[in-house]
Amino acid sequence: xxxxxxxxxxxxxxxxxxxxxxxxxxxxxxxxxxxxxxxxxxxxxxxxxxxxxxxxxxxxxxxxxxxxxxxxxxxxxxxxxxxxxxxxxxxxxxxxxxxxxxxxxxxxxxxx
Amino acid sequence: xxxxxxxxxxxxxxxxxxxxxxxxxxxxxxxxxxxxxxxxxxxxxxxxxxxxxxxxxxxxxxxxxxxxxxxxxxxxxxxxxxxxxxxxxxxxxxxxxxxxxxxxxxxxxxxxxxxxx
Numbered sequence: 001x002x003x004x005x006x007x008x009x010x011x012x013x014x015x016x017x018x019x020x021x022x023x024x025x026x027x028x029x030x031x032x033x034x035x036x037x038x039x040x041x042x043x044x045x046x047x048x049x050x051x052x053x054x055x056x057x058x059x060x061x062x063x064x065x066x067x068x069x070x071x072x073x074x075x076x077x078x079x080x081x082x083x084x085x086x087x088x089x090x091x092x093x094x095x096x097x098x099x100x101x102x103x104x105x106x107x108x109x110x111x112x
Numbered sequence: 113x114x115x116x117x118x119x120x121x122x123x124x125x126x127x128x129x130x131x132x133x134x135x136x137x138x139x140x141x142x143x144x145x146x147x148x149x150x151x152x153x154x155x156x157x158x159x160x161x162x163x164x165x166x167x168x169x170x171x172x173x174x175x176x177x178x179x180x181x182x183x184x185x186x187x188x189x190x191x192x193x194x195x196x197x198x199x200x201x202x203x204x205x206x207x208x209x210x211x212x213x214x215x216x217x218x219x220x221x222x223x224x225x226x227x228x229x
Contacts, residue, residue, distance in 0.1 A: 002154075004154075006154075019191045033217070034217055036220075041222070042222055043204075043220035043221050043222045043223055044117070044155075044220045045220070046217040046218070046219070050216060060189070089154065089155065091155075097143075097160060097162070097167050097168055098143050098145050098160050098162075098167075098168070098204075098206055098218060099145070099157050099160055099168040099170070100145075100155075100157065100218065101157065102147070102155035102156075102157075103154055104152060104153065104154035105154055109153055
């Protein structure tokens with residue numbers, strides 16, 4: 001029962017263009033969302049978060065959008081850089097402490 | 113400051129054996145969570161410990177267990193290993209409870225890659 005879904009296993013984008021990674025969730029009790037980036041042989045590293053009281057959060061080149069009615073969030077990376085090539089995971093949590101539900105990841109390739 | 117440290121990084125076991133993985137959280141972090149990552153399944157939550165108490169447990173069989181010590185270090189154990197237990201096991205620490213305060217994040221270690229033959 002995958003409560004958080006990333007339906008695009010991979011995405012390729014030209015350097016300098018926008019990368020848009022999508023994530024859908026099914027549990028309406030989720031109210032906190034995180035995005036992580038993972039390089040091979042490394043642990044996931046935190047990128048950006050958003051609470052359900054907001055619909056947008058920005059941090060430099062990274063912006064996360066939350067559409068609660070559609071149970072959908074997206075991560076925008078502008079401009080995309082080759083160093084952004086990695087696997088991106090979205091994660092969601094409700095009021096259950098630090099138990100997060102992760103998507104299966106989207107592998108982003110930024111082409112120079 | 114030092115990050116989350118997991119040992120061993122790689123290990124190979126055979127079916128039926130048991131394994132213990134260790135995690136040292138970031139200094140000052142009291143919450144330790146464990147996740148299993150397998151191809152196509154993403155990260156699956158195993159359990160979380162906070163101040164030596166298991167606070168949440170994922171949907172895994174009883175062969176998977178864990179504990180946390182007074183210094184916040186944590187171990188997880190898998191008994192009677194099966195081929196399907198081959199995975200990357202990730203430990204994450206956090207200073208406090210991320211939800212429902214909805215602040216902060218989990219800090220992950222590099223993982224312990226277990227191969228069961």
